[in-house]
Amino acid sequence: MLxxxxxxxxxxxxxxxxxxxxxxxxxxxxxxxPDLEGARALxxxxxDLLGAELGHHEGRCSFESLLRAYRLDDPALRELAEVVxxxxxxxxxxxxxxxxxxxxxxxxxxxxxxxDLELFLVTHRLYxxxxxxxxxxxx
Amino acid sequence: xxxxxxxCSYRLPREPSRLRLxxxxxxxxxxxxxxxxxxxxxxxxxxxxxxxxxxxxxxxERGGEVLLWEARSLATAQDTSLAAGFRTESEERYxxxxxAAEQLARVARRRPLKPAxxxxxxQRLRLLERxxxxxxxxxxxxxxxxxxxxxxxxxxxxxxxxxxxxPGKERRRRAVGH
Numbered sequence: 001m002l003x004x005x006x007x008x009x010x011x012x013x014x015x016x017x018x019x020x021x022x023x024x025x026x027x028x029x030x031x032x033x034p035d036l037e038g039a040r041a042l043x044x045x046x047x048d049l050l051g052a053e054l055g056h057h058e059g060r061c062s063f064e065s066l067l068r069a070y071r072l073d074d075p076a077l078r079e080l081a082e083v084v085x086x087x088x089x090x091x092x093x094x095x096x097x098x099x100x101x102x103x104x105x106x107x108x109x110x111x112x113x114x115x116d117l118e119l120f121l122v123t124h125r126l127y128x129x130x131x132x133x134x135x136x137x138x139x
Numbered sequence: 140x141x142x143x144x145x146x147c148s149y150r151l152p153r154e155p156s157r158l159r160l161x162x163x164x165x166x167x168x169x170x171x172x173x174x175x176x177x178x179x180x181x182x183x184x185x186x187x188x189x190x191x192x193x194x195x196x197x198x199x200e201r202g203g204e205v206l207l208w209e210a211r212s213l214a215t216a217q218d219t220s221l222a223a224g225f226r227t228e229s230e231e232r233y234x235x236x237x238x239a240a241e242q243l244a245r246v247a248r249r250r251p252l253k254p255a256x257x258x259x260x261x262q263r264l265r266l267l268e269r270x271x272x273x274x275x276x277x278x279x280x281x282x283x284x285x286x287x288x289x290x291x292x293x294x295x296x297x298x299x300x301x302x303x304x305x306p307g308k309e310r311r312r313r314a315v316g317h
Binding site: 006008009010011012050056088090092095100103104106107110111 | 188273275
C-alpha cells in the first residue's frame, strides 16, 4: 500500500512511517506530496497532511492519531507517543526527558540526510530502539 | 553564512483577541523573531518548517490569512544581523533563567528550610529545568548565555540538594562540630 505525506520529515512523520511499517503495513511504500490533493492524485493514504484524518486533531499529533485509528495500544507505544507529541507539538502536555533529545537528533538528521526515504530508513532503527527501551519493563 | 530562512506573515480577524494572543504566544514559543513589526522569521529546518505549516493551518481555519516563504538573503550582512537578533532574544531569556536560578539558590541557602518551602523550592527548580530545556530547543544560533544559565541552574540544584538531602547527616555533623 502507498502512504503519502509532505516531504522534509521531522519527528511526527518519521514516527508515523515507522509505526505504519512496523504495525500496520509491513510492505508499506511511501510517497510525497505537498497537500491532500496531491496525495489523492498519487492514490495513497495521506498522513500528517493538512486536512488528513491521520493528522493533527484536538491537540493530538499525527502519530497519536495513527495509533488511535489503528487501535495500536501498549504501554511502550503510549510512552513513545508522549515523547513524539512533546518533541513535535511542544505544548508541555507531557514532561518527557527524551523529547528534546529526539527533536535534536531528528532535526540534525534532516540536515545531513536529504532524502526522506533514506531518513525513514535511518529513523526506523531509532524508533525500534526507543520502542525496545520503553518495552523493557514489560518483558 | 548562507542561512535558509522561513518567513511568515499573517492577518487575523480583530476578534476574538484570545486567538490573536494564542498565535502570538505560539510564535514566541517557537523562538520566531519578528522584524519590521509584522514579518516573523525562523531559520529553516524540518521542524521549524513543520511548525509554520501547522500554525498557518490553524490561522486559516480560524478565518485568517497567511503567507509563508522560504527565502535566502541577498546580502550576507542581512544574515548576520538576523542571526544576531535571534541570539539577542535567546540571550535575554537565558539571562532571566540565570537570575531566577540565582534567586532560588539564595532561598535554598536560607536555612532551615521548612518542609513546605522545600516543596516550593523543588517546584521552582523543576520549572527552571523545563525552561532551560525549552530555551535550548529554540536557541537556533547558539547564544553564549546558555553556559551562564546552565551553571547558575547547576549551582542552584546543588544548593537545594545540600539543604534537602539527608538532613540527619547534616545535624550530626553540626553536633560533632560543637
